[in-house]
Amino acid sequence: MIRTLIGLSAIACSLPALANTYTDDEDVLKRKPIMSVSVDYVPAANNMYGVTFAPYHYDPDYSNWGYYIGYARSKDEDLVVEEPGEAYSRETLWRFGLSYTLVDNFSVYGGATAYIYELHSTNNITPLCTDCKPVWEKEDDKTWGAEVGFRYMMDMGLMIGAGYNSATESAVISVGFAM
Numbered sequence: 001m002i003r004t005l006i007g008l009s010a011i012a013c014s015l016p017a018l019a020n021t022y023t024d025d026e027d028v029l030k031r032k033p034i035m036s037v038s039v040d041y042v043p044a045a046n047n048m049y050g051v052t053f054a055p056y057h058y059d060p061d062y063s064n065w066g067y068y069i070g071y072a073r074s075k076d077e078d079l080v081v082e083e084p085g086e087a088y089s090r091e092t093l094w095r096f097g098l099s100y101t102l103v104d105n106f107s108v109y110g111g112a113t114a115y116i117y118e119l120h121s122t123n124n125i126t127p128l129c130t131d132c133k134p135v136w137e138k139e140d141d142k143t144w145g146a147e148v149g150f151r152y153m154m155d156m157g158l159m160i161g162a163g164y165n166s167a168t169e170s171a172v173i174s175v176g177f178a179m
Contacts, residue, residue: 036068036151036159038176044115044168045073046091051162052174054099054109054151063101068109072123079121085135087121093168095147105155110148115167117141143167 032054042048050072056065070091074091081087097111122134149172161174 005139006040012178027038032177036153036176038161038174039057039158040070040072041103041167041171041173042093042168043070043173044074044091044170045179046089048072048074048091048093048168049130052095052176054102056099066099066101066107068095068099068111079119081121082124085124087119090118090120092103092116093165095165095172099151101171105153105154107151109151109161109163110146113145113165113167115143115145115165116142132141147172 008039027157028158035051036056037055037139038052038054039063040050040052041049042050042061050070052070054066054068063176068098070093070097072093076088076090079087092113092115094116095111097109099107101107118138118140120136120138122136124136145167147163147167149161150159150161151174153159159174159176159178161172163172163174164170165172
């Protein structure tokens with residue numbers, strides 16, 4: 001009995017979301033834009049965490065199209081180098097592209113990515129003054145790639161997504177909320 005009630009309430013909650021097509025001009029004017037904000041996890045060499053913003057069009061001519069921009073970064077990881085040197089690495093991922101809604105709450109996305117691996121280190125030369133700081137050098141390696149994935153928006157506004165990123169050669173897992 002409880003399963004039946006839960007199933008019926010889930011169907012009843014999803015009915016308003018299934019009515020996504022607007023034919024009357026008055027209904028189009030009432031429709032509001034949708035903005036999805038999600039927290040992302042990218043299991044690359046160093047785990048990266050970030051955020052993605054994904055607005056969806058509300059123009060009836062382009063109602064199935066949207067776009068997104070995302071940013072993720074890893075924690076600074078200390079590297080072991082010869083004393084008195086210091087070094088750490090950092091990974092950054094920029095993501096941007098288009099999304100297309102296939103059916104009411106299910107959309108696919110794809111776009112370009114820029115993966116940046118940074119190495120920050122000192123030159124092992126310590127100045128002989130009392131308040132001097134070591135000189136830091138920065139090397140970075142930028143890799144361009146592509147990604148593809150899907151998003152599913154639940155009726156209560158919860159959004160989940162998963163995709164593959166070729167620049168990091170890993171998945172992109174997203175959990176967010178649509179406003």
